[in-house]
Amino acid sequence: MRTSYQRPQAAIAPTFRGAASALAATAALAMAALHLGGNAQAGQEAGSDAEPVRSQALFLTAKRLIVSPGNVLENASVLVEDGKITAVGTDLKAPEGAQAIQGEVICAAFMDPWSTAGFDTGSVNSRDLNAATMATDALDPYGEKAVLEELAASGVLLTRSQVGLASDISGFGAVLRTPSAEVVLEDASMSAAIGAESPGFSPDQFGGRGGPQGFSFGPQSIDPIDRIGQIDKLVSELAAGQKYAEDMAEYEKELAEWKAAIADKEKELEDDFKKAKKAREKAVKDAEEDGEEVKEKKYKEDRRPREPRYDAEKAAFARVVQGEVPMVVHAERALEIRDLLRSTEPFKRLRLVIAGGTSALACKKELRERGVTVIVAPSPANPGGPVGELDPGLSLAAELDAAGVNVLIGTGNASALASRDLPLLAALAVGHGLDRDTALRAITSGPAATFDVADQVGTVKRGHAADLLVLSGDPLSSSSRVLAAISGGAVVPQATK
Incomplete structure (x- = not known):
């Protein structure tokens, strides 16, 4: 549980927003050109903006649905509503008005x-x-x-x-x-x-590589x-x-x-x-008869x-x-x-x-x-x-x-x-x-x-957030392309490669 020792608002570490961000030069391998990417062929219009577009329900179908690694359904579908996976199976029917997206493989993002x-x-x-x-x-x-x-x-x-x-x-x-x-x-x-x-x-203590002085x-x-x-x-x-x-x-x-x-x-x-x-009433009466002052007994509370x-x-x-x-x-x-x-x-x-x-x-x-x-x-x-x-x-x-x-x-x-x-x-x-x-x-x-976050993402499971991929082939094949990316239940527009 993430409940203990939470910082109070006053203890928030300072924000480190500094100079305008710049893209760091990638140190990717020479084969990086083979990375998975591809055309946006998911029924939505291709665009250059990657902000997710939340729309109506989504109905995804594929020849292979990888529920989790090693657990595969053939010719299966996934229904996405309100950002969540609401159904997974081989006998689902698309609800009226749902956006249909098809591919060879569906898997978790x-x-x-x-x-x-x-x-x-x-x-x-x-x-x-x-x-x-x-x-x-x-x-x-x-x-x-x-x-x-x-x-x-x-x-x-x-x-x-x-x-x-x-x-x-x-x-x-x-x-x-x-x-x-x-x-x-x-x-x-x-x-x-x-x-x-x-x-x-x-x-440079050893006089090796380096700059001046x-x-x-x-x-x-x-x-x-x-x-x-x-x-x-x-x-x-x-x-x-x-x-x-x-x-x-x-x-x-x-x-x-x-x-x-x-x-x-x-x-x-x-x-x-x-x-x-x-x-107390008796004590007060007795004190008055004797001409004495009533001494109140004070309650002493234990220290917090x-x-x-x-x-x-x-x-x-x-x-x-x-x-x-x-x-x-x-x-x-x-x-x-x-x-x-x-x-x-x-x-x-x-x-x-x-x-x-x-x-x-x-x-x-x-x-x-x-x-x-x-x-x-x-x-x-x-x-x-x-x-x-x-x-x-x-x-x-x-x-x-x-x-x-x-x-x-x-x-x-x-x-x-x-x-x-x-x-x-x-x-x-x-x-x-x-x-x-x-x-x-x-x-x-x-x-x-x-x-x-396994209760939210990582597998294709009913009740999980819909962070999913629809692919043209095996997830780890260099020839596979991302046909549709679903982030939090929303289709992510992709530029045509």
Whole structure:
């Protein structure tokens, strides 16, 4: 439940709307041109605006309806009304006036679990964030409109987006609908990073690459000692959050006991009122006869328990250690992942998610036993790259899955536009050994479950929000095209490619 330790309005982190947003250059693979996209052949007129158009009921039909990965109905239909899926089956009839859309395949919309889409560039690269930061304060649907249109055209209608890539701890990421930057869940995860390269420049102590006067420009690596220090700091914050949660729980217990005691005392006083009134009247009469003053017995109420001082950052971490919100930590190297697993083991309710995990295979047993999810951003092997360790490349997702580790596929925050290539990355993972259903799950129902929106999106189920794709073929085929994208029950217009 997402009810405890909610921040009061006064504690909202500052908005980070800065300079006008610019499209970050994508680091997509050379095969990105094969990404799913295509003509808007869904019965609506093609256009260049990706704002969803809400209209009458929708009646979708296809030869294959993927209810969830591995669960397929043949020659089936989906009825959408008022933004919700109201019926799924093989014997449905279109209601009068419904808009009919046909295709080869219907499936749940793709969801990128590791993205920056929807937020302004300044906030995405900001260092000045903390655990209480809300990424939704940096929403920039107009500045990022062209990017969001590209994502919708490729079938990526949902993202788990975050800000603060240069910050050790960057606060709460959100689940968004990309066509409109609508917030599905504003506190989908806490985000942190261990050993990530920091953008910008730093003093060049070794006289290597760099700019004038001993400064190096471009991404800067963090040395091993500092990386371990980042883990120690994160664990310290988690411990402070746990103490805060315990103090709050103790206060709430004492407050409940105090209220119960007050209620009991009030009932006792009410029950004894008549007797006490007669006793007082007699005391007053006796005092008057004796010429004395009546001494009233004062009621002394027990002191109300003192509430712990509100701390927005500790309250945020309290939610994380209580398991209310998952924590996504970007970590690539085996040393960092292993130390992170060891250091966080005492927090039994912590829902840890590793993003990146280039060398995660070295810790596969620990990851499986802890139930830690790994978000993989498939890319070619780079043994001499910044991680400097064994890099399995495109086979990482398949090897982790084979070891029993829960795997999601994301685009890795390379840029907001990179999310466009999510189905391509899933297809590449399939080409390097990952089961096709597992790959589809890794970009649909898997992220939805991990980030607590599985009751709304991720599968084609009655009662769920209608975030759906109608495709010309298999969801992970490079030749398939998006015929219609349905976001929150509304058809998303798409430009003809």
